[in-house]
Amino acid sequence: MQNVRVIFSKTGRAKYISHLDLARxxxxxxxxxxxxxxxxxxxxxxxxxxxxxxxxxxYEGLQETMDLRLQEEMSGEELVQRLNEAMPEGLSALSAGPxxxxxxxxxxxxxxxxxxxxxxxxxxxxxxxxxxxxxRTKKKTTKTIDIKPAFAxxxxxxxxxxxxxxxxxxxxxxxxxxxxxxxxxLRTATGEAYGYSVLxxxxxxxxxxxxx
Amino acid sequence: xxxxxxxxxxxxxxxxxxxxxxxHSVTKDLRDVDVRFAFCFPDLYEVGMSHLGMKILxxxxxxxxxxxxxxxxxxxxxxxxxxxxxxxxLFGLESxxxxxxxxxxxxxxxxxxxxxxxxxxxxxxxxPLRSDQxxxxxxxVVAGGPCACNPEPLADFVDxxxxxxxxxxxxxxxxxYQEHKRRGYSKQAxxxxxxxxxxxxVPSLYDVSYNPDGTVAAVTPKDGAxxxxxxxxxxxxxxxxxxxxxxxxxxxxxxxxxxxxxxxxCIRGCRFCQAGFxxxxxxxxxxxxxxxxxxxxCQSTGYEEFSLSSLSTSDYTQxxxxxxxxxxWAEPEHTNISLPSLRVDGFSDELVNKLNVLRRAGLTFAxxxxxxxxxxxxxxxxxxxxxxxxxxxAFRGGWTAVKLYFMMGLPTxxxxxxxxxxxxxxxxxxxxxxxxxxxxxKGVTVSVSASCFVPKPFTPFQWEPQDTKxxxxxxxxxxxxxxxxxxxxLSWHDSATSFLEAVLARGDRxxxxxxxxxxxxxxxxxxxxxxxxxxxxxxVFASCGLDPAFYANRRRSYDEVLPxxxxxxxxxxAFLIEENKKAHAAVTTPNCRQACAGCGAACWxxxxxxxxR
Ligand code: SF4
Numbered sequence: 001m002q003n004v005r006v007i008f009s010k011t012g013r014a015k016y017i018s019h020l021d022l023a024r025x026x027x028x029x030x031x032x033x034x035x036x037x038x039x040x041x042x043x044x045x046x047x048x049x050x051x052x053x054x055x056x057x058x059y060e061g062l063q064e065t066m067d068l069r070l071q072e073e074m075s076g077e078e079l080v081q082r083l084n085e086a087m088p089e090g091l092s093a094l095s096a097g098p099x100x101x102x103x104x105x106x107x108x109x110x111x112x113x114x115x116x117x118x119x120x121x122x123x124x125x126x127x128x129x130x131x132x133x134x135x136r137t138k139k140k141t142t143k144t145i146d147i148k149p150a151f152a153x154x155x156x157x158x159x160x161x162x163x164x165x166x167x168x169x170x171x172x173x174x175x176x177x178x179x180x181x182x183x184x185x186l187r188t189a190t191g192e193a194y195g196y197s198v199l200x201x202x203x204x205x206x207x208x209x210x211x212x
Numbered sequence: 213x214x215x216x217x218x219x220x221x222x223x224x225x226x227x228x229x230x231x232x233x234x235x236h237s238v239t240k241d242l243r244d245v246d247v248r249f250a251f252c253f254p255d256l257y258e259v260g261m262s263h264l265g266m267k268i269l270x271x272x273x274x275x276x277x278x279x280x281x282x283x284x285x286x287x288x289x290x291x292x293x294x295x296x297x298x299x300x301x302l303f304g305l306e307s308x309x310x311x312x313x314x315x316x317x318x319x320x321x322x323x324x325x326x327x328x329x330x331x332x333x334x335x336x337x338x339x340p341l342r343s344d345q346x347x348x349x350x351x352x353v354v355a356g357g358p359c360a361c362n363p364e365p366l367a368d369f370v371d372x373x374x375x376x377x378x379x380x381x382x383x384x385x386x387x388x389y390q391e392h393k394r395r396g397y398s399k400q401a402x403x404x405x406x407x408x409x410x411x412x413x414v415p416s417l418y419d420v421s422y423n424p425d426g427t428v429a430a431v432t433p434k435d436g437a438x439x440x441x442x443x444x445x446x447x448x449x450x451x452x453x454x455x456x457x458x459x460x461x462x463x464x465x466x467x468x469x470x471x472x473x474x475x476x477x478c479i480r481g482c483r484f485c486q487a488g489f490x491x492x493x494x495x496x497x498x499x500x501x502x503x504x505x506x507x508x509x510c511q512s513t514g515y516e517e518f519s520l521s522s523l524s525t526s527d528y529t530q531x532x533x534x535x536x537x538x539x540x541w542a543e544p545e546h547t548n549i550s551l552p553s554l555r556v557d558g559f560s561d562e563l564v565n566k567l568n569v570l571r572r573a574g575l576t577f578a579x580x581x582x583x584x585x586x587x588x589x590x591x592x593x594x595x596x597x598x599x600x601x602x603x604x605x606a607f608r609g610g611w612t613a614v615k616l617y618f619m620m621g622l623p624t625x626x627x628x629x630x631x632x633x634x635x636x637x638x639x640x641x642x643x644x645x646x647x648x649x650x651x652x653x654k655g656v657t658v659s660v661s662a663s664c665f666v667p668k669p670f671t672p673f674q675w676e677p678q679d680t681k682x683x684x685x686x687x688x689x690x691x692x693x694x695x696x697x698x699x700x701x702l703s704w705h706d707s708a709t710s711f712l713e714a715v716l717a718r719g720d721r722x723x724x725x726x727x728x729x730x731x732x733x734x735x736x737x738x739x740x741x742x743x744x745x746x747x748x749x750x751x752v753f754a755s756c757g758l759d760p761a762f763y764a765n766r767r768r769s770y771d772e773v774l775p776x777x778x779x780x781x782x783x784x785x786a787f788l789i790e791e792n793k794k795a796h797a798a799v800t801t802p803n804c805r806q807a808c809a810g811c812g813a814a815c816w817x818x819x820x821x822x823x824x825r
Binding site (some may be wrong): 012013014016017018021024025027028029030031032034037039045057086088089090179195 | 460
């Protein structure tokens, strides 16, 4: 038995695979690749497979992680090669090896948020002393939080008429801020529903080192 | 347009229905492609993607280097509204190009209730609905599938229908199209040439005249079209193309698994069942072929489950050897085999345990009728004893739930037969409590589900009236009153949609106007749709001067010209009349393996008709 962490990217058409569907998709990838998965015992046997941080539907990710358990030992290089031969369009395995960080150590994520609006609109919102926004809680109610501190260090750049916002946000079991909250705040402030896309560049530990 | 689409995807539920790009979906370089085919399933992605016929033809077309076949499904309401708002025409999932620029738009007609979706999709594609409004600039609209056996309600919209099995005839039509294109294409000339191909029905080449009482007087071919059009069958299933891949969806679909077809047709001849007659004769695949095809599919898709799909799977002559062959690789690879409908009585407990038979659906039976007399009348070969024995076996194995499927409104049915449904349910409940080692503290649930009988073309019941809404409601009420235990849970289908299904199933060409008007008013047929508006439909019939009861509730005489009489599915009208008479006398007919009943399908000299008995 061997536990492995696979780092993979999810881009292009694969961004429409929901988190729920990703596990099923990956299981099938591994079955096609004839990777010796470890299966749970019992009546309804299934492989062991988890993802450190769900990626919202429609977001792209460059360094996502998936933990799996193999029945037999296999080198990281071979695993990556075999996975990539069986991956559908938009999914790609980058590396595989023993997990360095514990799942609970995940704390931050780097995002690049591209909003279809002029940079000054974004800057005006960032200049506010507070950026209040409604956030859904786990209990299906909403509460108002201030995302100003989280976005205080965001970098802003205008590119081909769109605004690119680079920001590192909490992404752990204690606190998570979805970058789309900024777009909601923008909508409240301007009354405009701007189009946007999100790219998650990396997952990090609290000390800023990469989550691997 | 492609950027607009990306934006729309993010605004709808389940974008994976529209994004394409799934594993094994086929994209081609347009420079290599001569013919573009839009394969349309007139229902949602998750329904259409579960359909085996579509998977077979998709792979088969794309196997030809110069043909590019793409998938198209009916968008859900949210997506449809956005597409209309942003002026996005219906597109192929693979290329995202509008299908109005394709050579062919092909529909598969699996149920009558999808007819309005056919019109919605043509409209959303911005293709004129009526065949005579489309010329050389437009795609050809073609259709096949079981409902093509009475295509008349769609005759004005579809340029040509494929009758029977499509694998050979579809390609013949496409090749002929390419030839005509090279020589200078005229739609009329092409359609006339197609009519000479066996299995192709071009409705515009037939004139239909009516008697004063509204029945069909005659169907007259013109421009050299044949008097009758015979369906096509594949003679040798072992030699026939079968895909070694399926498109593997991301989002959950109804049947998300690999499927192997093990035979076509059905030996049984249940008199209400259209599939049992229109797919005759039974032709089997060999164990070797099925084993090879199933394994290849599982390896290429990564599916953790595959099913053996055929009409009555347990009638496969080599079932136990087949299952043992399949289990030899399926077990070590953690692949489940599921059998949709199975008589488990003949199997060893060990084999049953290895299979995913009971695990998924629980134990289900389809007695269809409540008494032996009525089961004899409909030729449903399942006795009370068999049901109770199998139920008892399952209860001993720890099962606590059984589902029983019935039909209401079957020909010759009386209130006694309705009571029989409740009684049979009660006997299954008793079988549970009579089991000495029943699990302690556990009760039993027997679900009784009753659908409304819909008479279908090419069955011995094609002349029968459907029960009226009032009759069906009375029977439903009587069933409720006949059940005396809470262990039985009852459910039934809506009689209103069954009524419309009955109208369309045996309708004639005049219904085209009804469908067109219903489409214009935005009506859908599917009962789950919030838009189903029965009174609205009745109003449409009235506005077209037609009485739906004429189609659904009228007994037709044996010598009436039926709207589908010029189509030939091998099964003779004389045989169906014989079977109809036997039904009224509650006399059964042996299945094809016991004795040939001489239905007419032996004309192909294939399968069970020529097998040794
Ligand atoms: S001809 Fe005889 S054996 Fe063949 S399908 Fe008909 S009844 Fe069955």
